[in-house]
Amino acid sequence: MSHVVLEDVTKRYAGHVALAGVSVSVEQGEMLALLGPSGCGKTTLLRCVAGLTAFDSGRLTIGGVDMTGVPVRRRPIGMVFQSYALFPNLTVRGNIGFPLTVRRETKTGVAERVEEMLELVGLSEQGDRLPNQLSGGQQQRVALARALAPRPEVLLLDEPLSALDAQVRHRLRDEVRRIQHQVGITTVFVTHDQAEALAISDRVAVMNAGDIEQCAAPSEIYTAPSTRFAAGFVGNRNTLELRTSGGRVTAGGAFDVEAPWERVLCMFRPEDVSLRREGPGARALVDVTVFLGATTRVYVQAEVNGSPATVFADLPSRAAASLSPGDAVRLSVDPGHVQVFPA
Amino acid sequence: MRRRIFLGLLGLYFGLPLLAALLYSVATRWTDTPLPDGYTLDHWIGVFGKPDVTSALLRSLLLSAVVVVVDVLLVVPAAYWSVVHNPRIGSVVQTIAVIPFAVPWVVVGAGLQLVTASFAPGLFGTFWLLAAATAAIAFPFMYWAVEGSLIAAGAVRLSEAAATCGANPVQTLTRVIFPAIRGGVVSGALLVVATAMNEFALAKILVGAKFETLPIWSARQFVSRTLGDPNALAVVTIFTFGFLFALSALVVRLGRGRVSTIGRTLR
Amino acid sequence: MNWAPALPLLAFTFVMLVLPATRLVNDTFALRGGGYGLDNILRVIDNPVDRQAVAGSLGLGVVQATLASLLGAPAAWLITRMRLGGRAFWLSLMNVASNFAGIGLAFGFVALIGSTGMLTLILGGLFGIEDPFPSTGSFTGMNIVYLYFNVPMFVLLTLPALSVLKDDWQEAAAVCHATRWQFWRHVGVPVLAPFVIAGWLLVFTWTIGVYAVAYAVAASPGSQKLITLQIGATLESSVFGLERAAVLSVLLMLLAAGTTVLYRLSLKRAQRWL
Ligand SMILES: Nc1ncnc2c1ncn2[C@@H]1O[C@H](COP(=O)(O)OP(=O)(O)OP(=O)(O)O)[C@@H](O)[C@H]1O
Ligand SMILES: [Mg+2]
Numbered sequence: 001m002s003h004v005v006l007e008d009v010t011k012r013y014a015g016h017v018a019l020a021g022v023s024v025s026v027e028q029g030e031m032l033a034l035l036g037p038s039g040c041g042k043t044t045l046l047r048c049v050a051g052l053t054a055f056d057s058g059r060l061t062i063g064g065v066d067m068t069g070v071p072v073r074r075r076p077i078g079m080v081f082q083s084y085a086l087f088p089n090l091t092v093r094g095n096i097g098f099p100l101t102v103r104r105e106t107k108t109g110v111a112e113r114v115e116e117m118l119e120l121v122g123l124s125e126q127g128d129r130l131p132n133q134l135s136g137g138q139q140q141r142v143a144l145a146r147a148l149a150p151r152p153e154v155l156l157l158d159e160p161l162s163a164l165d166a167q168v169r170h171r172l173r174d175e176v177r178r179i180q181h182q183v184g185i186t187t188v189f190v191t192h193d194q195a196e197a198l199a200i201s202d203r204v205a206v207m208n209a210g211d212i213e214q215c216a217a218p219s220e221i222y223t224a225p226s227t228r229f230a231a232g233f234v235g236n237r238n239t240l241e242l243r244t245s246g247g248r249v250t251a252g253g254a255f256d257v258e259a260p261w262e263r264v265l266c267m268f269r270p271e272d273v274s275l276r277r278e279g280p281g282a283r284a285l286v287d288v289t290v291f292l293g294a295t296t297r298v299y300v301q302a303e304v305n306g307s308p309a310t311v312f313a314d315l316p317s318r319a320a321a322s323l324s325p326g327d328a329v330r331l332s333v334d335p336g337h338v339q340v341f342p343a
Numbered sequence: 344m345r346r347r348i349f350l351g352l353l354g355l356y357f358g359l360p361l362l363a364a365l366l367y368s369v370a371t372r373w374t375d376t377p378l379p380d381g382y383t384l385d386h387w388i389g390v391f392g393k394p395d396v397t398s399a400l401l402r403s404l405l406l407s408a409v410v411v412v413v414d415v416l417l418v419v420p421a422a423y424w425s426v427v428h429n430p431r432i433g434s435v436v437q438t439i440a441v442i443p444f445a446v447p448w449v450v451v452g453a454g455l456q457l458v459t460a461s462f463a464p465g466l467f468g469t470f471w472l473l474a475a476a477t478a479a480i481a482f483p484f485m486y487w488a489v490e491g492s493l494i495a496a497g498a499v500r501l502s503e504a505a506a507t508c509g510a511n512p513v514q515t516l517t518r519v520i521f522p523a524i525r526g527g528v529v530s531g532a533l534l535v536v537a538t539a540m541n542e543f544a545l546a547k548i549l550v551g552a553k554f555e556t557l558p559i560w561s562a563r564q565f566v567s568r569t570l571g572d573p574n575a576l577a578v579v580t581i582f583t584f585g586f587l588f589a590l591s592a593l594v595v596r597l598g599r600g601r602v603s604t605i606g607r608t609l610r
Numbered sequence: 611m612n613w614a615p616a617l618p619l620l621a622f623t624f625v626m627l628v629l630p631a632t633r634l635v636n637d638t639f640a641l642r643g644g645g646y647g648l649d650n651i652l653r654v655i656d657n658p659v660d661r662q663a664v665a666g667s668l669g670l671g672v673v674q675a676t677l678a679s680l681l682g683a684p685a686a687w688l689i690t691r692m693r694l695g696g697r698a699f700w701l702s703l704m705n706v707a708s709n710f711a712g713i714g715l716a717f718g719f720v721a722l723i724g725s726t727g728m729l730t731l732i733l734g735g736l737f738g739i740e741d742p743f744p745s746t747g748s749f750t751g752m753n754i755v756y757l758y759f760n761v762p763m764f765v766l767l768t769l770p771a772l773s774v775l776k777d778d779w780q781e782a783a784a785v786c787h788a789t790r791w792q793f794w795r796h797v798g799v800p801v802l803a804p805f806v807i808a809g810w811l812l813v814f815t816w817t818i819g820v821y822a823v824a825y826a827v828a829a830s831p832g833s834q835k836l837i838t839l840q841i842g843a844t845l846e847s848s849v850f851g852l853e854r855a856a857v858l859s860v861l862l863m864l865l866a867a868g869t870t871v872l873y874r875l876s877l878k879r880a881q882r883w884l
Contacts, residue, residue, distance in 0.1 A: 072784040085782035088883040099786035360718030421616035445866035447819025454630020479626035543822035561713035580714035
């Protein structure tokens with residue numbers, strides 16, 4: 001039995017559809033990332049689970065209990081807001097202890113749990129500071145500790161890292177993952193950063209326009225996206241619009257795959273492209289090379305089925321060193337890594 | 344539901360005195376019945392034909408005009424120099440601005456009466472003393488409005504740009520800065536006018552009957568109940584309320600919805 | 611040079627505001643026979659009418675500030691929660707009412723609850739209630755009239771402050787399983803309290819300085835004595851005793867200075883955690 005189950009949840013705002021019948025379930029102890037572009041309904045979905053927003057139709061159960069009509073303050077959840085929403089007049093200890101105090105736990109009980117949480121998020125030194133005396137990353141940890149303090153069953157995180165700069169974001173991302181593992185709590189993590197979603201979660205749900213397009217393990221989302229949107233949103237891809245013949249599409253010799261439609265979009269990752277001096281493949285001319293460190297991105301002008309196309313390839317920098325603009329090369333793509341969608 | 348009742352009662356409290364004054368202004372005779380015996384627009388037509396009312400209104404308008412001119416001339420250069428060149432001016436002015444804001448105007452009037460009594464007895468009771476005093480108590484409104492719009496318009500950058508184009512300070516002020524802060528000057532002026540039209544304490548103490556402004560006229564009607572004309576007073580009251588309403592609506596509009604006319608107080 | 615464009619304003623305000631204030635302080639201590647002393651102050655303290663006036667002004671200030679806070683704080687909160695139309699209506703109403711502290715206001719109230727006022731006659735005629743309202747010149751009557759501008763004043767003062775209370779704090783509290791009451795007790799009230807105290811102080815200061823309305827409603831005999839009215843009356847009969855006006859004025863200035871300092875302190879405190 002899944003821990004959190006949403007069945008066909010819909011939500012409209014004045015005629016505008018924010019959630020168009022979302023069904024998804026989260027397993028016990030699992031971290032599910034909700035990934036999607038701005039405005040696709042991620043926050044709305046999370047707030048529906050929390051009970052901060054009421055949905056129009058559908059069903060939500062947590063631990064098998066139907067949550068319809070259960071107010072926010074009776075749901076077994078903890079939540080970290082995008083803005084952290086720390087109470088400005090309470091110290092770090094006061095904030096973390098707040099959910100315990102309002103549950104009327106004993107003073108010593110609260111104090112013990114607060115110290116435990118401070119230790120967990122590594123803020124034992126800053127316990128008596130006010131929120132405005134903390135850095136963004138520290139505030140984020142306090143928000144996390146506050147959400148976890150009352151031992152909720154489910155943890156909800158709404159873009160908890162988006163207000164931080166890149167370095168801190170990467171460090172905290174791994175830390176959130178560590179803490180989630182350590183506590184073993186069922187977690188829903190909202191983000192619009194695909195790298196973050198892939199790095200942190202057990203499964204990723206790709207959202208688009210109020211619906212979940214694909215929900216699968218990060219590696220599967222990355223290598224085998226099931227919809228055109230998921231393929232386009234996760235990772236960098238080359239996209240070629242091609243005509244088929246006889247149920248197959250051949251890209252001027254670059255690849256040859258099955259395609260049961262008349263016009264198709266072929267998508268493939270730059271790291272699955274190979275460029276050779278000679279041999280089989282489509283003819284191409286090297287255009288620009290961009291050095292990225294371990295890899296180099298090479299843009300080539302290819303001729304595919306009679307029309308020109310720009311394709312980029314990520315090659316190990318050592319292999320790309322011999323290529324310079326104007327060189328003639330042969331382009332080929334591993335057919336197992338080409339996704340085909342109807343155009 | 345409870346909030347409806349609360350707001351309803353509050354609305355009633357704010358509406359009823361106005362309603363009573365409004366009814367008075369259109370009543371034919373109203374002595375001891377709950378509602379007037381009959382209604383007429385005669386008072387509204389008649390009031391502005393009464394010489395004492397029209398001259399009081401004209402005196403108040405003249406006072407407002409002089410006060411606005413004085414405040415604009417004094418405040419705009421000071422605020423400009425403070426924002427662009429010398430922020431210490433601002434802190435001195437803000438300190439002085441606390442005086443009319445916190446100290447009752449009666450006290451300002453008392454002090455001025457004592458000062459003029461020993462230094463310039465001839466000035467006491469003149470229009471010019473009243474105008475100067477009113478300009479002094481109203482200047483913070485102008486200063487806050489002008490300073491705010493100078494900062495919002497980026498006066499420092501604008502001045503630097505004008506200087507690189509070869510403009511001297513006076514040209515900068517008249518050609519570049521003033522057009523950019525016109526909105527602030529106008530809303531400051533409206534607040535100054537509202538103050539000058541409504542000011543009673545200084546007028547009573549410094550000039551009294553020698554220069555009867557509209558508030559002084561109203562007070563005379565109100566206090567001498569036998570000689571006064573309550574219907575005319577009712578008309579003037581409603582008229583003043585409408586005038587204030589129009590002014591604050593204008594200020595709110597110019598300030599793009601900034602709520603308070605009291606300046607930036609609690610922030 | 612760096613001060614030149616501001617000199618006219620500084621000189622003007624110095625002459626019109628600072629000089630009179632210093633003169634009042636001087637006259638408070640200057641004795642008629644020459645020299646300085648506390649005689650003027652002692653004479654005011656010994657005068658029962660002045661004592662009544664001081665007690666009346668302070669009492670009115672405290673009652674008004676408290677009532678304005680109690681009524682104004684929830685009103686301001688409700689106004690922030692309103693839709694645009696209702697908000698605009700209430701804001702304009704508050705704006706005008708807060709500026710309407712003049713003779714006209716006194717007239718409106720006399721026409722409403724005076725001895726032949728509309729509401730007095732309605733209550734008397736329909737329900738047979740005799741004298742339902744106190745005289746507008748009495749302490750209670752003044753309180754009824756003053757609220758008309760003090761509640762709006764308080765609302766306008768605290769409205770901007772209410773926006774510091776973020777919606778997501780309430781939501782975060784709900785997620786922490788706090789009741790609405792617990793939210794207000796632990797977060798809402800502590801965050802807003804310094805702003806409310808600041809508003810209280812300003813209403814107090816302004817109330818004791820009111821002159822026009824007081825002058826009008828106190829025209830009837832036997833009405834409440836107030837400091838500002840005593841000052842006005844003394845100045846009018848200006849043949850003798852101007853020292854008395856100076857002493858009372860200095861008292862008002864001291865109160866103004868004290869509340870201004872406290873006001874600044876409470877605002878500073880309010881900013882501490884924002
Ligand atoms: N209170 C509201 N009233 C009306 N429309 C709303 C409201 N809240 C959200 N919406 C709309 O619902 C849609 C989904 O919003 P939501 O906040 O869930 O997006 P999101 O995926 O979280 O986006 P972001 O990444 O920008 O935070 C948006 O089109 C938004 O405009
Ligand atoms: Mg969002």
